[in-house]
Amino acid sequence: MEIVAKDNLAPKIVRFVIKAPAIAAKAQPGHFVVVRVSETSERIPLTIADYDREQGTITLIVQEVGKSSAVINSLEVGDSFQDILGPLGTPYPIEKVGTVVGVAGGLGAAPLYPKVKALYEAGNRVIVILGAQRKELLILQEELAAVSHKLLVTTDDGSFGHKGLVTDVLRQVVEEEKIDEVIAIGPVPMMEACANVTRERNIKTVVSLNAVMVDGTGMCGGCRVTVGGESKFCCVDGPAFDGLAVDFKELRQRQRYYHEQEKQAYQQYHQHGQEGCRCHAK
Amino acid sequence: MSRQMMPKQDPEVRRHNFEEVALGYTPEQALQEASRCLNCKKPLCVKGCPVEVPIPEFIMKIKANDFSGAAAKIKEKNSLPAICGRVCPQETQCESQCILGKKGEPVAIGALERFVADQQALEGLGEIPPVEKLPYKAAVIGSGPAGLTAAADLALQGLDVTVFESLHAPGGVLQYGIPQFRLPKDIVAREVEYIKKLGVKIETSVLVGQTVTIEELFEQGYDVIFIGTGAGLPYFLNIPGENLNGVYSANEFLTRVNLMKAYRFPEYDTPVRIGERVAVVGAGNVAMDAARTSVRLGAKEVYIVYRRSAEEMPARREEIENAEEEGVIFKLLTNPVRIIGNEAGEVVAMECVQMELGEPDASGRRRPVVKPGSEFQFPVDNVIVAIGQGPNPILLKNTGNLALNSRGYIDVDPETLATSIPGVYAGGDIVTGAATVIAAMGAGKKAAKHMVEYCKNKK
Numbered sequence: 001m002e003i004v005a006k007d008n009l010a011p012k013i014v015r016f017v018i019k020a021p022a023i024a025a026k027a028q029p030g031h032f033v034v035v036r037v038s039e040t041s042e043r044i045p046l047t048i049a050d051y052d053r054e055q056g057t058i059t060l061i062v063q064e065v066g067k068s069s070a071v072i073n074s075l076e077v078g079d080s081f082q083d084i085l086g087p088l089g090t091p092y093p094i095e096k097v098g099t100v101v102g103v104a105g106g107l108g109a110a111p112l113y114p115k116v117k118a119l120y121e122a123g124n125r126v127i128v129i130l131g132a133q134r135k136e137l138l139i140l141q142e143e144l145a146a147v148s149h150k151l152l153v154t155t156d157d158g159s160f161g162h163k164g165l166v167t168d169v170l171r172q173v174v175e176e177e178k179i180d181e182v183i184a185i186g187p188v189p190m191m192e193a194c195a196n197v198t199r200e201r202n203i204k205t206v207v208s209l210n211a212v213m214v215d216g217t218g219m220c221g222g223c224r225v226t227v228g229g230e231s232k233f234c235c236v237d238g239p240a241f242d243g244l245a246v247d248f249k250e251l252r253q254r255q256r257y258y259h260e261q262e263k264q265a266y267q268q269y270h271q272h273g274q275e276g277c278r279c280h281a282k
Numbered sequence: 283m284s285r286q287m288m289p290k291q292d293p294e295v296r297r298h299n300f301e302e303v304a305l306g307y308t309p310e311q312a313l314q315e316a317s318r319c320l321n322c323k324k325p326l327c328v329k330g331c332p333v334e335v336p337i338p339e340f341i342m343k344i345k346a347n348d349f350s351g352a353a354a355k356i357k358e359k360n361s362l363p364a365i366c367g368r369v370c371p372q373e374t375q376c377e378s379q380c381i382l383g384k385k386g387e388p389v390a391i392g393a394l395e396r397f398v399a400d401q402q403a404l405e406g407l408g409e410i411p412p413v414e415k416l417p418y419k420a421a422v423i424g425s426g427p428a429g430l431t432a433a434a435d436l437a438l439q440g441l442d443v444t445v446f447e448s449l450h451a452p453g454g455v456l457q458y459g460i461p462q463f464r465l466p467k468d469i470v471a472r473e474v475e476y477i478k479k480l481g482v483k484i485e486t487s488v489l490v491g492q493t494v495t496i497e498e499l500f501e502q503g504y505d506v507i508f509i510g511t512g513a514g515l516p517y518f519l520n521i522p523g524e525n526l527n528g529v530y531s532a533n534e535f536l537t538r539v540n541l542m543k544a545y546r547f548p549e550y551d552t553p554v555r556i557g558e559r560v561a562v563v564g565a566g567n568v569a570m571d572a573a574r575t576s577v578r579l580g581a582k583e584v585y586i587v588y589r590r591s592a593e594e595m596p597a598r599r600e601e602i603e604n605a606e607e608e609g610v611i612f613k614l615l616t617n618p619v620r621i622i623g624n625e626a627g628e629v630v631a632m633e634c635v636q637m638e639l640g641e642p643d644a645s646g647r648r649r650p651v652v653k654p655g656s657e658f659q660f661p662v663d664n665v666i667v668a669i670g671q672g673p674n675p676i677l678l679k680n681t682g683n684l685a686l687n688s689r690g691y692i693d694v695d696p697e698t699l700a701t702s703i704p705g706v707y708a709g710g711d712i713v714t715g716a717a718t719v720i721a722a723m724g725a726g727k728k729a730a731k732h733m734v735e736y737c738k739n740k741k
């Protein structure tokens with residue numbers, strides 16, 4: 001579980017290559033892992049952004065959004081995770097369907113990459129729409145360009161590529177040509193907006209949901225999401241689901257449940273470092 | 283002479299801590315209690331114990347002040363007495379059959395078993411018997427009581443054993459489910475240490491079915507495999523509002539608190555949120571554990587909501603009493619129909635109906651039926667669903683030709699615990715459905731015996 005390479009892709013976004021031969025041997029596009037950095041850490045899910053079976057490594061791309069991700073991003077080459085469990089989840093079905101559009105918002109490029117790579121290799125025509133708030137937050141541009149026939153880049157502020165949202169570009173693309181499938185991965189509002197575009201034309205749309213998880217093995221049910229009126233466990237049944245059927249409002253609400261605690265942990269991390277506040281520890 | 287009462291932490295004090303509630307007998311109390319046993323020629327108590335612990339024999343050793351002799355006697359049949367003494371439902375097992383119970387109070391067999399185990403622990407892990415090695419490798423999947431017992435017995439018979447556990451810590455329900463205040467985690471750690479001392483290797487964070495399959499384990503050179511993956515899939519009520527924020531499965535709630543130590547947030551990173559009023563649905567051990575954990579996390583009012591009556595509550599009697607003493611309120615003959623949320627998607631109330639008992643159902647218990655027009659609502663901040671667990675499908679669906687029964691559990695030969703795949707055995711909750719620690723251990727023991735025979739016959 002040792003880190004063998006680390007590079008910064010963008011502010012607060014770090015790519016790690018980690019020695020994990022057993023996981024690399026079984027990883028497929030769509031899989032994720034659950035990691036713990038230390039004995040006191042929470043268990044958090046991270047997508048397997050790439051894997052190399054020969055080297056026995058997996059790649060994780062982590063964006064700092066709170067304490068756990070901040071601690072992870074402070075690790076260096078040679079450090080190890082306390083534990084990494086995986087590969088988890090249901091792999092994404094890779095078939096030849098025709099023309100596929102991959103839409104990535106921000107960090108969503110990381111989970112999108114292994115899927116479009118596999119779809120490209122399976123002989124599909126692949127169009128990728130990559131978006132971020134501003135130029136410096138665009139990641140995996142070259143990697144995505146290498147596994148797509150067309151790469152369309154957009155930034156909210158127009159600092160690179162098209163100015164606007166990925167959904168604007170998506171709307172154009174689906175108007176211009178016949179699309180057989182859309183995969184949209186990114187923040188929940190972005191995935192919801194993409195589904196709203198594709199719903200009009202009833203294009204098959206797959207999204208990857210980031211419900212709050214604990215075990216990642218179907219044991220706690222904390223990751224429940226509603227899809228087509230049915231409750232599903234995101235970690236086992238997903239994380240990819242039919243975007244036209246997902247209850248996004250519920251997902252957004254469930255993601256917010258620990259907001260106060262998360263803020264508290266993050267603030268204390270900044271004040272006291274990884275060990276957190278020790279003032280009241282027994 | 284009446285039964286010795288085990289000293290307990292005062293309810294007012296223990297409501298605010300996670301320390302063990304029952305404190306155990308003093309040696310004087312143990313001697314007193316042991317002297318009540320009649321040392322029956324045909325001990326009925328033994329018939330009530332699923333693994334037939336030689337009860338009068340071990341109690342006579344206590345009487346003779348030979349505590350390590352008593353421990354050795356118990357360990358002939360039960361390798362985890364410190365745990366069973368604490369969590370066995372004695373009132374429906376050994377103690378229910380004790381002859382003294384016919385007229386008065388049965389001998390406190392569980393308390394004595396616990397006493398002996400704790401005394402022995404003070405002396406360290408004990409000697410490891412010399413073992414003659416056999417040239418076979420065994421894999422054990424799952425480190426709950428079934429898996430740990432199977433692993434220990436296989437190692438004691440000379441096999442090279444590796445346990446694979448999907449969580450980051452071994453112990454199964456003993457680790458993630460049963461709370462600290464009922465089963466301190468250092469006791470679980472001690473038993474795991476003992477098993478490691480027997481030479482068993484434990485690999486955590488390996489999800490068999492995903493990280494590695496059973497087929498691949500055979501390819502890696504394992505001769506025989508035991509599946510003890512438990513019944514870890516939480517059932518939900520399937521009523522409106524169940525995905526609101528503030529609704530937990532008991533598994534999630536207890537895992538956050540026990541395994542992830544959320545009760546020590548922010549020292550530990552994993553959060554848990556418990557408001558002022560908590561409704562726990564169900565009345566088994568899991569429900570009592572969730573209710574009493576909620577009390578300790580600071581909830582002001584904690585309810586047990588159960589659709590049958592007090593008599594049918596499946597939890598250990600001791601835990602029901604403990605819950606009552608700690609102020610848990612029992613809403614019996616009450617069934618939830620809907621959970622109500624606010625704008626932010628958080629639980630604010632629960633709607634229930636009142637039930638009455640009708641004709642006996644297939645289980646022999648009188649079936650609760652809805653009283654017409656009895657709907658009512660009451661305010662709650664959390665709902666914890668503790669209505670049972672099923673088999674986790676991950677391993678099962680990724681293991682071709684493993685025969686399952688109609689309820690989705692693994693089908694085994696009841697004599698040998700062999701599954702439909704040659705060389706693969708299974709036991710514990712993954713075979714029986716949610717049951718007891720001692721039953722899971724019994725299965726682990728039984729399977730180990732047949733697994734060794736299988737290896738010997740194979741070559």
Ligand SMILES: Cc1cc2nc3c(=O)[nH]c(=O)nc-3n(C[C@H](O)[C@H](O)[C@H](O)COP(=O)(O)OP(=O)(O)OC[C@H]3O[C@@H](n4cnc5c(N)ncnc54)[C@H](O)[C@@H]3O)c2cc1C
Nearest residue numbers: 044045046047062063066067068069210211212213255262
């Ligand atoms: C299947 C899946 C794959 C993911 N892949 C990646 C990835 O490749 N790279 C990446 O940077 N992030 C990924 N995430 C999100 C990542 O797990 C969260 O960013 C991380 O848990 C945040 O933890 P924190 O302590 O840093 O932040 P916190 O301050 O604790 O939380 C910030 C936000 O992250 C989410 N979150 C918090 N805890 C969890 C949890 N236990 N499980 C899931 N979400 C949580 C919540 O929405 C929360 O509001 C993935 C999530 C899922 C479910």
Ligand SMILES: Cc1cc2nc3c(=O)[nH]c(=O)nc-3n(C[C@H](O)[C@H](O)[C@H](O)COP(=O)(O)OP(=O)(O)OC[C@H]3O[C@@H](n4cnc5c(N)ncnc54)[C@H](O)[C@@H]3O)c2cc1C
Nearest residue numbers: 424426427428448454455490512567710711717718719722
């Ligand atoms: C909260 C709670 C309280 C209880 N209280 C009592 C009590 O007081 N008395 C009593 O007798 N019984 C009690 N029980 C029931 C008792 O704990 C169980 O019957 C017993 O633990 C079953 O043992 P097991 O070994 O079959 O499975 P478990 O203890 O469930 O262990 C199974 C293990 O397998 C692991 N696993 C699952 N799938 C995989 C996989 N694919 N690969 C690798 N590992 C895997 C799991 O993570 C787990 O660690 C309680 C149960 C709960 C949940």
Ligand code: SF4
Nearest residue numbers: 331335366370375376
């Ligand atoms: S193992 Fe359980 S049932 Fe058997 S004697 Fe001990 S406490 Fe009683």
Ligand code: SF4
Nearest residue numbers: 319320322327380381
């Ligand atoms: S039945 Fe009761 S009195 Fe008789 S041996 Fe068993 S514990 Fe002792």
Ligand code: FES
Nearest residue numbers: 216218220221235
């Ligand atoms: S994370 Fe626990 S069931 Fe999905």
